[in-house]
Amino acid sequence: MEETIEILQQYLLSSLVDTFYMVSVATVIGVLFGTIIGLGLFLTNHEYFYKQPLINQISGFIVNAIRSLPFLILLVVLLVPITWLIKDPYTPTGGAIALSIAAIPFYARIAEGAFSEVNAGVIEAAVAAGGNTALIVKDVLIPESLPALIRGVVLTIISLLGYSAMVGTIGAGGIGDLAIQFGYNRYETGVLIAVIVILVIIVQLIQWAGDRLANHFVK
Amino acid sequence: MSTIEVKNLSVDFQTPKQTISAVKNVSFKVEAGEIFGIVGLSGAGKSTLVRTLNLLQQPTEGQILIDGKEITGLKGAELRKVRQKIGMIFQHFNLIENRTIFQNIEFSLKASGYPKEKRQERIDELLSLVDLRDKKDAYPNNLSGGQKQRVGIARALANNPEILLCDEATSALDVETTEEILKILEKINREMGLTIIFITHELEVAKRLFHRMAVMENGLIVELGNTFDIFANPQKEITRKLVGRFFNLAIPEEMTPTLANGKLLELRYQGGHTLDPLISEVSKTYDVFISIIHGKIEYIRNDMIGILLVYVTGSESQLEQAVQKLEQNVYSLRDLRQ
Numbered sequence: 001m002e003e004t005i006e007i008l009q010q011y012l013l014s015s016l017v018d019t020f021y022m023v024s025v026a027t028v029i030g031v032l033f034g035t036i037i038g039l040g041l042f043l044t045n046h047e048y049f050y051k052q053p054l055i056n057q058i059s060g061f062i063v064n065a066i067r068s069l070p071f072l073i074l075l076v077v078l079l080v081p082i083t084w085l086i087k088d089p090y091t092p093t094g095g096a097i098a099l100s101i102a103a104i105p106f107y108a109r110i111a112e113g114a115f116s117e118v119n120a121g122v123i124e125a126a127v128a129a130g131g132n133t134a135l136i137v138k139d140v141l142i143p144e145s146l147p148a149l150i151r152g153v154v155l156t157i158i159s160l161l162g163y164s165a166m167v168g169t170i171g172a173g174g175i176g177d178l179a180i181q182f183g184y185n186r187y188e189t190g191v192l193i194a195v196i197v198i199l200v201i202i203v204q205l206i207q208w209a210g211d212r213l214a215n216h217f218v219k
Numbered sequence: 220m221s222t223i224e225v226k227n228l229s230v231d232f233q234t235p236k237q238t239i240s241a242v243k244n245v246s247f248k249v250e251a252g253e254i255f256g257i258v259g260l261s262g263a264g265k266s267t268l269v270r271t272l273n274l275l276q277q278p279t280e281g282q283i284l285i286d287g288k289e290i291t292g293l294k295g296a297e298l299r300k301v302r303q304k305i306g307m308i309f310q311h312f313n314l315i316e317n318r319t320i321f322q323n324i325e326f327s328l329k330a331s332g333y334p335k336e337k338r339q340e341r342i343d344e345l346l347s348l349v350d351l352r353d354k355k356d357a358y359p360n361n362l363s364g365g366q367k368q369r370v371g372i373a374r375a376l377a378n379n380p381e382i383l384l385c386d387e388a389t390s391a392l393d394v395e396t397t398e399e400i401l402k403i404l405e406k407i408n409r410e411m412g413l414t415i416i417f418i419t420h421e422l423e424v425a426k427r428l429f430h431r432m433a434v435m436e437n438g439l440i441v442e443l444g445n446t447f448d449i450f451a452n453p454q455k456e457i458t459r460k461l462v463g464r465f466f467n468l469a470i471p472e473e474m475t476p477t478l479a480n481g482k483l484l485e486l487r488y489q490g491g492h493t494l495d496p497l498i499s500e501v502s503k504t505y506d507v508f509i510s511i512i513h514g515k516i517e518y519i520r521n522d523m524i525g526i527l528l529v530y531v532t533g534s535e536s537q538l539e540q541a542v543q544k545l546e547q548n549v550y551s552l553r554d555l556r557q
Contacts, residue, residue, distance in 0.1 A: 048275075125313035128273055128384075129374070130303035131330035132296075139326050143317040219317045219358035 004190030007182050012175075012194070018092045019174035022167060023160045025096040030103025030160070031153055037063065037104065038111025039137065048127045063105040071102055071163045075170060095172030099160050106159065110152035114145040147214040154210030158203055175199070220251035220412045221286050221304075221381035223272065228281030230267050230438075241267040243438040244281070251381075254408055254415040256429035256446070258422065258461065264438040265418045269384050272416065273305045274298060285382070303331045306375030306413075310387035312367040314359040320346070320370050321355045327377035345373040349403060365396035372403060376411075383407070385417040389424055397421075401428050422465040426450060426519045434458045447519045451489050451550075466526055468513050470555075481532030483512070485553040486545060489524045497548050498529070505541040507533030528555070 037059065043049040044056040069077070078098045082089040085097065118141055126140045142149075165176025175195055183192025230242040241264045249255040257265045270276040272283060274290065282291050290301050314323050324342050333341065346352045349369035359367055368388060375383060385404070389397040401424065407413050419425060425432055425446060433443040436457040442449060453459040468485070470478075502509045513528040531541060546552040 119313070119316075121309055121311055121313040122315055124275060125307065125309060125371075125374075126315075126326065126330075128275055128302055128305075128307040129327045129330045130299040130301075130378070131326065132299060135326075135329055139318070139322075139329065140315055144315060146317065217317060219319075219360060 001190065004188055004194070007188060007191055008194055011178055011182075012198075015173065015175045015178040016198075018095075018172075019161070019164050019176070021092050022096040022099055022164050022172070022174055023157060026099030026103045026160050027153065027157050029100040030107045030156055033104045034107025034156075035111045035149070037108035038113075038115065039141075041108065041112040042115040042141075043133070043137075046123075048123065049133055063108050066101070066105040067109065072166050074098070074102055075166060079170075090171040092173050095164065095167035095174065098167060098172075099163055102163060103156055103160055107152060107156050110155065111145075111149060114148035114152060115141055117148060118144040143217075146217045150210060150214040150217065154206055154214075157206055157210075161199065161203065221414050222249060222251045222284075223382055223414060223416065224248040224282075224284040224287075225268075225272070226282040226284070228268070228271060228283065229279050230264075230271060230276060231279040240438050242271070242278075245438075245440050246281075247433055247440060247443060249414055249416055251414055252408070252412045254404070254417065254428055254430045256417045256419065256425050256432035257435055257440075258419055258425050258432060259435035259457075260420060260461075263435040265435045266386055268435070269386050269416060269418045272382075272384055273302050273307060299330070303327075303378045304380045305382045305384060306372075306378075306380040307384040307386065308368065308371040308375050308388045310390050312359070312364075312371045312391075314367055314370055314374075316359050319356050319358055320351065320362075323359070323370060324374045324377055327374050331378045333378070341377065342373075345377060348376070348407075349373045363396070364392050365399055368392065368396075368400050369403065372400075372407075376407065380413070382414045382416070385415065385419075387419055388417065390419065390421060394423075397424065398427075404428065422450075422461060426465075426517060430520075434461065447522045447524075450517070450519045451487075451524055466515060466517065466524075468515060468526055468528055470512060470528065474512075478512070478530050481508075481530055482538060482542065483555045484529050484531060484542070484545070485555055486527045486529060486549045487524065487551045487553075488527075488549045489522065490550065497545065498527075501541050501544050504544070505533065506537045507531050507541045509541075 041056060041059060044052040066074070075098050078101060079089050082094050082097050086093055088094065122140060122144060123136065126136045164174050165179070168174045168177025169180055171177070175198065179192050179195040182188040183195060226246050228242055228245045229240065232239045232241055245268060257268065259265045267276055271278045274293070278291060282289050284290070285301070293301060315326065321342055324345055325338055328338050328341060343352065346355060349372055351366060351369050351373070354362060354366065359370070362370065389400050392400065404415060405428065408415055417428065429446045431444065432446050432449055433440045434449065434455065434457060435441070441455045442453070442458050449458060450462055453462045498509055501507065508531070510530045511527060512530050514526065516523060516525045531538060533541065542552070
């Protein structure tokens with residue numbers, strides 16, 4: 001018990017900071033680029049905008065290809081390019097890069113789905129009013145899909161939190177790393193339980209806050 | 220005031236298995252300031268047709284001319300400019316749900332590059348026109364269907380269009396709300412000289428609003444004329460069916476055995492004919508009994524069509540003379556047994 005508390009005192013905060021760092025960097029990058037790619041997928045598949053079946057299919061294929069890799073395998077594949085990029089991949093930054101690469105196509109599909117769910121009639125009315133694509137995206141597509149986009153961000157964060165534990169197994173740190181190193185390898189069940197409790201609380205909080213935010217934008 | 224002319228317009232949809240012709244070689248011209256209706260059953264192609272008029276749907280063949288200028292083939296900024304001058308309202312209103320009424324109307328103004336500092340004033344003006352000034356900051360979901368359609372109208376009129384397209388604009392509304400919307404449309408037609416093209420399957424709307432109308436079936440315009448003439452003298456099978464259903468003078472089957480002895484006649488009177496003295500006159504002059512089974516008077520815009528189903532009994536010779544007398548004094552007489 002005392003040992004457990006000692007371990008937690010020593011490592012918990014820094015692990016949480018690492019996890020927070022990795023997940024937030026990956027979320028920001030994933031949502032940013034994912035939204036752009038998702039928008040591209042939507043617009044190249046829509047008769048009122050830039051219907052380009054070839055471009056749409058090629059980008060769709062790339063997105064699917066990355067998504068079809070289990071994260072652990074993607075991580076292994078990415079070790080080489082990440083090493084070129086930052087020398088030591090076994091750091092929180094290395095983990096953040098790997099998570100970002102996974103997050104982009106993940107969120108791209110969520111964003112594409114959110115845009116596709118926008119009432120076709122509303123888009124039609126906007127086109128009929130003579131609005132250009134930029135205006136329609138800004139004033140129709142984004143506001144109408146915002147609640148779904150926010151729920152998608154919540155889903156992404158929670159998935160990334162799960163993936164970040166795997167990043168931990170290759171030594172990039174974070175709260176998952178803590179649970180594996182001490183809870184599993186050193187039979188410190190107390191540490192394992194503490195990590196589980198913390199994860200459950202974090203996920204609940206994110207879900208709660210995300211739902212509130214999403215509902216705020218539903219009028 | 221704008222005219223809109225459609226020449227030999229066709230729209231085909233390619234599916235992997237076949238080509239579906241939604242609109243087949245349609246031509247018509249709508250005069251400036253006219254309210255022109257297109258009626259037909261669902262699937263007749265009328266929605267596809269109206270959506271080609273602002274090129275939401277590209278025609279496969281044919282031309283669309285606004286004030287004599289062809290718009291088919293326009294693209295990009297030029298097309299958007301034309302669309303800004305053609306307002307459109309929809310069956311399900313199609314308002315941006317997560318934006319206020321103000322922002323919904325502002326969208327159209329932004330689309331046309333209307334100066335920012337003048338937007339507030341213009342939106343107030345538009346909302347006054349549809350009597351919704353107090354709903355400026357409300358969201359669409361807090362409005363009733365009729366109010367949403369009024370916002371739709373305000374949005375469609377934002378850029379002072381000369382043409383308004385209405386795609387089943389009253390089909391999701393109840394009778395009273397429909398009336399309210401029709402009054403607004405009549406008002407803007409009268410006061411602003413807006414040319415209105417209105418698609419509907421509701422003949423109630425047609426008789427109330429349209430100056431002229433076309434009837435569509437299977438992608439073709441099968442009949443086109445003055446609204447009164449279409450109602451009074453439907454030529455084609457589909458038109459007769461639609462108009463017949465509208466007048467709805469079917470006799471319940473249970474009743475027919477009790478009407479077996481005499482003649483069952485449908486009398487129509489329209490224009491100068493009046494009927495009431497005729498029935499009593501005939502029954503006094505000839506030895507026949509006339510019972511009125513069913514009747515209806517409809518006002519088609521400013522004219523009237525009356526239909527009366529009567530059951531006449533008597534001796535054969537008297538009956539024949541009575542029928543002759545009736546026939547001479549009504550617009551048309553039809554023996555429902557023949």
